Amino acid sequence: MLYSLRQxxxxxxxxxxxxxxxxxxxxxxxxxxLLIVVVLGLGLQGQPAADRSGMAGLERQVNHAGxxxxxxxxxxxLFAGVLCFEKTMNVERTxxxxxxxxxxxxxxxxxxxxxxxxNLVLILAVALVVTPAGVxxxxxxxxxxxxxxxxxxxxxxIGFAAVGTLFAAVVSSSRLQGGLLAxxxxxxxxxxxIVSSRxxxxxxxxxxxxxxxxxxxxxAFDAIFVAAxxxxxxxxxxx
Amino acid sequence: MSNSLTTSANAxxxxxxxLDYTVGDQAAPVLPTVYWLMTFVALAAAxxxxxxxxxxxxxxxxxxxxxxxxxxxxxxxxxxCLTVFIASIGYLWQRRLWWDDxxxxxxxxxxxxxxxxxxxxxxxARGAWGVWWLFSxxxxxxxVLWFLYVVYLLLRSGIDSGQRRAVIxxxxxxxAFLDVPLVWLSARLMPDMHPGHVALAPAMTLTxxxxxxxxxxxxxxxxxxxxxxxxxxxxxxASSSSWDSAESVATRAMETxxxxx
Amino acid sequence: xxSVNSDALNALNGPGGAVATTAVALEQVIQxxxxxxxxxxxxxxxxxxxxxxxxxxxxxxxxxGAGKSTLLRxxxxxxxxxxxxAFLFSQPLGRDTPSLRARIGLVSHxxxxxxxxxxxxxxxxxxxxxxxxxxxQRASQLLGAVGLLDRADDAVGxxxxxxxxxxxxxxxxxxxPELIFADEPFAGLDAPSTRAVEVLxxxxxxxxxxxxxxxxxxxxxxxxxxxxIVLHKGAVAMDQPAGAVSGGRILELVSAG
Numbered sequence: 001m002l003y004s005l006r007q008x009x010x011x012x013x014x015x016x017x018x019x020x021x022x023x024x025x026x027x028x029x030x031x032x033x034l035l036i037v038v039v040l041g042l043g044l045q046g047q048p049a050a051d052r053s054g055m056a057g058l059e060r061q062v063n064h065a066g067x068x069x070x071x072x073x074x075x076x077x078l079f080a081g082v083l084c085f086e087k088t089m090n091v092e093r094t095x096x097x098x099x100x101x102x103x104x105x106x107x108x109x110x111x112x113x114x115x116x117x118x119n120l121v122l123i124l125a126v127a128l129v130v131t132p133a134g135v136x137x138x139x140x141x142x143x144x145x146x147x148x149x150x151x152x153x154x155x156x157x158i159g160f161a162a163v164g165t166l167f168a169a170v171v172s173s174s175r176l177q178g179g180l181l182a183x184x185x186x187x188x189x190x191x192x193x194i195v196s197s198r199x200x201x202x203x204x205x206x207x208x209x210x211x212x213x214x215x216x217x218x219x220a221f222d223a224i225f226v227a228a229x230x231x232x233x234x235x236x237x238x239x
Numbered sequence: 240m241s242n243s244l245t246t247s248a249n250a251x252x253x254x255x256x257x258l259d260y261t262v263g264d265q266a267a268p269v270l271p272t273v274y275w276l277m278t279f280v281a282l283a284a285a286x287x288x289x290x291x292x293x294x295x296x297x298x299x300x301x302x303x304x305x306x307x308x309x310x311x312x313x314x315x316x317x318x319x320c321l322t323v324f325i326a327s328i329g330y331l332w333q334r335r336l337w338w339d340d341x342x343x344x345x346x347x348x349x350x351x352x353x354x355x356x357x358x359x360x361x362x363x364a365r366g367a368w369g370v371w372w373l374f375s376x377x378x379x380x381x382x383v384l385w386f387l388y389v390v391y392l393l394l395r396s397g398i399d400s401g402q403r404r405a406v407i408x409x410x411x412x413x414x415a416f417l418d419v420p421l422v423w424l425s426a427r428l429m430p431d432m433h434p435g436h437v438a439l440a441p442a443m444t445l446t447x448x449x450x451x452x453x454x455x456x457x458x459x460x461x462x463x464x465x466x467x468x469x470x471x472x473x474x475x476x477a478s479s480s481s482w483d484s485a486e487s488v489a490t491r492a493m494e495t496x497x498x499x500x
Numbered sequence: 501x502x503s504v505n506s507d508a509l510n511a512l513n514g515p516g517g518a519v520a521t522t523a524v525a526l527e528q529v530i531q532x533x534x535x536x537x538x539x540x541x542x543x544x545x546x547x548x549x550x551x552x553x554x555x556x557x558x559x560x561x562x563x564x565g566a567g568k569s570t571l572l573r574x575x576x577x578x579x580x581x582x583x584x585x586a587f588l589f590s591q592p593l594g595r596d597t598p599s600l601r602a603r604i605g606l607v608s609h610x611x612x613x614x615x616x617x618x619x620x621x622x623x624x625x626x627x628x629x630x631x632x633x634x635x636x637q638r639a640s641q642l643l644g645a646v647g648l649l650d651r652a653d654d655a656v657g658x659x660x661x662x663x664x665x666x667x668x669x670x671x672x673x674x675x676x677p678e679l680i681f682a683d684e685p686f687a688g689l690d691a692p693s694t695r696a697v698e699v700l701x702x703x704x705x706x707x708x709x710x711x712x713x714x715x716x717x718x719x720x721x722x723x724x725x726x727x728x729i730v731l732h733k734g735a736v737a738m739d740q741p742a743g744a745v746s747g748g749r750i751l752e753l754v755s756a757g
Contacts, residue, residue: 017616021616095613096608099608191424217424235406400540
């Protein structure tokens with residue numbers, strides 16, 4: 001067990017070291033996330049001018065914007081995440097490095113866990129940059145439930161990465177088109193989007209406490225798809 | 240009814256094998272004809288029943304009758320998705336391609352049926368609440384389900400290798416079905432316009448039960464027909480191999496070299 | 501370009517020291533019995549039966565699509581056979597093959613290295629992955645053996661194809677495997693690099709390793725190996741000692757329709 005953990009950390013260390021060297025993925029993904037926040041922010045400035053004037057108007061704008069913020073952040077995470085998953089898997093595809101891993105006396109499920117952790121680290125880095133940007137652009141007040149926010153996003157991102165890591169392996173090894181990864185991940189991940197958005201609306205707009213049943217759905221999603229990803233990963237690898 | 244393709248080693252035995260038939264076969268077998276006749280009759284009877292016999296619902300009027308189509312089709316959609324799941328597991332377990340052909344057939348029917356669920360749901364929404372769309376639990380669930388299985392079909396169409404397509408299809412088929420209960424639970428968080436549990440008049444319950452018959456027969460029949468087509472295609476790809484030519488070349492080569500040495 | 505150091509080549513041998521005593525000299529390292537492989541319902545390998553004893557240098561020749569690389573990949577545990585039996589070191593190639601993988605190495609025309617990491621980092625990574633005792637020292641040792649110690653800390657992405665291939669061979673040897681597979685290792689290499697790889701493979705054979713080479717160049721192969729197996733359309737068409745056949749005969753077989 002300990003040996004497996006060491007091997008996972010060895011693989012994660014390798015991924016992160018490569019990322020630190022090339023800085024390719026992290027730069028692209030952060031910029032993409034920021035751009036999405038800005039584009040959507042501009043696009044959602046939909047209220048008529050009259051409505052936005054005055055204190056009541058400002059309040060309405062801020063509240064409205066606050067709600068939009070969670071959706072916008074999700075869109076940013078989704079698209080940045082898809083790009084991230086694709087690139088971390090492509091590292092293994094160049095020069096058939098994945099074959100090198102498969103030749104090693106290594107349980108292939110561990111490759112899945114390692115890729116999952118690497119992806120989570122990168123997405124965390126994106127979230128650390130994009131979330132403050134979203135909060136600032138949308139005047140989104142997180143103080144009402146910062147802890148809840150972190151928990152919700154954390155749980156949702158784990159499930160998202162679990163599915164994304166598995167599907168990225170499918171797409172990269174089958175020489176399928178790029179947009180296919182997004183197409184595969186989004187429908188499966190919709191429960192995460194729905195649940196987390198509802199929870200955030202509840203906490204920030206309606207000042208309700210964190211709903212444990214909804215959090216339970218997120219955690220169930222995570223557990224099911226991390227397990228499924230681990231078990232099915234070997235099947236989708238192809239050299 | 241027997242043809243050379245059905246006697247190959249890959250042919251599934253039993254019930255489904257009996258229903259297996261080629262399109263354009265001159266002596267059309269009896270069982271499918273009877274089956275489709277039955278389905279047609281059941282459908283006709285159900286339609287007549289709904290318009291001539293079933294009482295109209297007070298508040299919604301005629302549009303409510305779409306419910307008798309909607310619910311059986313929705314249940315059958317779920318059963319088709321379940322079939323994809325079981326067939327996916329079956330393929331990964333046994334690696335026999337007929338499981339994959341079954342999964343593909345069931346998925347196609349699932350998408351068609353789910354489209355009907357969405358359309359009938361939208362007409363209902365229009366009739367009941369005046370809007371074509373609402374992110375209500377049931378409509379949201381149906382929409383996500385639709386996407387899950389459309390992606391399944393698109394994914395398969397993008398892979399050329401039959402074996403690879405079967406493996407990837409099976410993996411996605413499993414993931415998609417594991418997602419279904421989660422979609423259901425999450426969709427329930429959406430604001431609901433559906434009434435809770437409406438008490439149906441006995442006549443209405445009977446009509447509903449009657450509608451289950453043609454809709455289920457149709458679903459099963461479509462899956463079987465599509466499965467038969469898939470099997471045909473898969474087998475025709477298999478029969479293009481030939482053992483003898485390679486063997487004889489090898490034998491000749493060994494003789495030649497033996498002589499030279 | 502630093503050429504391969506023939507003294508340092510001894511370092512290709514692992515810390516275990518000298519190899520293969522006569523006691524195990526007759527062990528069949530590879531045993532295949534009626535091995536078949538179908539891909540997409542087409543037979544790619546047909547009823548392959550052969551044995552490779554320890555320490556033999558064998559080549560697989562054949563036209564494109566004859567099944568050479570597929571067979572090699574099955575032996576390297578990257579693909580599973582469809583039917584038939586396969587044994588490595590008298591152990592069946594079943595589901596649990598991690599222990600077998602620790603005894604084999606594969607060199608391919610693709611380097612299987614990470615471009616952004618240095619040669620040393622790549623070797624240390626694979627060393628740790630295989631549980632090698634002192635990965636850092638082993639990496640230095642191997643880099644010396646392949647003559648790339650002076651470029652050890654440069655990113656592999658900047659290497660020429662010949663240099664990358666030498667690092668790739670070092671990667672394949674980091675865990676001191678007894679059985680080495682080489683799948684068209686000369687592809688795309690210039691003459692000096694080709695010669696370097698030939699020398700490396702020859703040295704591995706001298707050290708007692710079992711080597712199976714897939715190659716295209718018939719004359720080059722006959723120079724290097726002890727035994728030649730020709731595959732034609734997935735079946736064994738010829739299996740002879742290298743000295744007993746002529747290149748012309750092999751060419752005929754390979755080119756047959």
